Amino acid sequence: MQKIALIADSACDLPQEILQNYNIKLLPLRIIYKDTEFLDKINVTPEEIYKRLDTEIPTTSLPSMECIEDTLVSLEQDGFTHVIVITISSGLSGTFNSVRLMAENHPKLQSYIFDSKILGIAEGVIVLETAKLIAKGKTYEEIITIIPKIQETVSIHYTLETLEYLKRGGRIGRVAGSIAEMLNIKPIIGVSDEGVYYTHAKARGRKQSLNKLKEILNENLKNHKCNVWIIEGGAMEDAKKFLDSVKDFENIENLDLSTISPALGVHTGPGLIGLGIQRLS
Structure with a gap:
């Protein structure tokens, strides 16, 4: 058996x-500082990570x-x-x-x-x-x-309040990141079929970037009933407002909030809002 x-x-x-x-x-996953190490979701919270980002950006490991x-x-x-x-x-x-x-x-x-x-x-x-x-x-x-x-039925997209932590963590080029920050450009980041980050769209400012997320959601809801998660990292109030703004969209089967783990928050910093979508048959 x-x-x-x-x-x-x-x-x-x-x-x-x-x-x-x-x-x-x-x-x-592991979150590693110069003088200590934490186990993701075991002995550290996202809030503790965000508080320490100004003094040290840790590394993460498998x-x-x-x-x-x-x-x-x-x-x-x-x-x-x-x-x-x-x-x-x-x-x-x-x-x-x-x-x-x-x-x-x-x-x-x-x-x-x-x-x-x-x-x-x-x-x-x-x-x-x-x-x-x-x-x-x-x-x-x-x-x-x-x-x-x-x-094949799931997808994820998110936008950030700042690109500073992606720059400092080496996830995007410093020059490209600095130019985007100067122009207040907020990329909508997705994960490709190959499993790597890519820029799905770009928006000018926070409000437009959240509108882009709504467009992504609507595209999925056109042809499918969906379970939807509003993802947040250090942005609970914004996430609740965003959830409230989409709760009446047709074809949403279930709607909930999801907080990213401390290890993922290391690379994004506070201010992440995103969408997790499961397309139902």
Whole structure:
């Protein structure tokens, strides 16, 4: 009889309650300062990260090899026969490759390591839908054929209050970032099919950038009923206002808020507003 475990990394942005309810094992990304290190979502909050950004921008790293190994060993000891691991895009983190290599050392566990090619709550949707399939008693073989189809239904876009932290973290060129800041240009950033960031659109100022997000939402709602998450990083009041402005859009099945993890917030700084969308059949 199959006993299937599910593992995700902390970039999936699922609430702790959901992780516990579905027994989803979490691999925390790491946030590294010169004199200390934190485990994403375990012993640090986004607010604590934002407060420290003016004095030091930390680096982020994939879950430790020890954490990955301990999790897999624990699953073997608990009698699991199969494990499904869903990770942040391999184009944005080395997590996928590290887990894949570590899983090869555990032949007793039949493993499926899935590169979500996305992050945030969009990755979380894939994790949650997989958890529901396990809970329904679907077989491992059935589930691993469905996961890529779930991935095709999700997307994520966001805009930032400032590009300063992307510049300082080396995520965009300093010259391009400085020019955009001078002109008050706010890019709408998405994740491509290859799992890397790209500029979906550009807007002049905060108000226009939020209007661009609404356009993206409307494009999705034209042809699909959708579950929608308003994503925020250090911008809860703006997120609530944005949610209120779209709550009556036709074809929204469910609407909720999602806060990005501390590790993701390192690269964006406070002021992020975004959209996580799951297109329903």
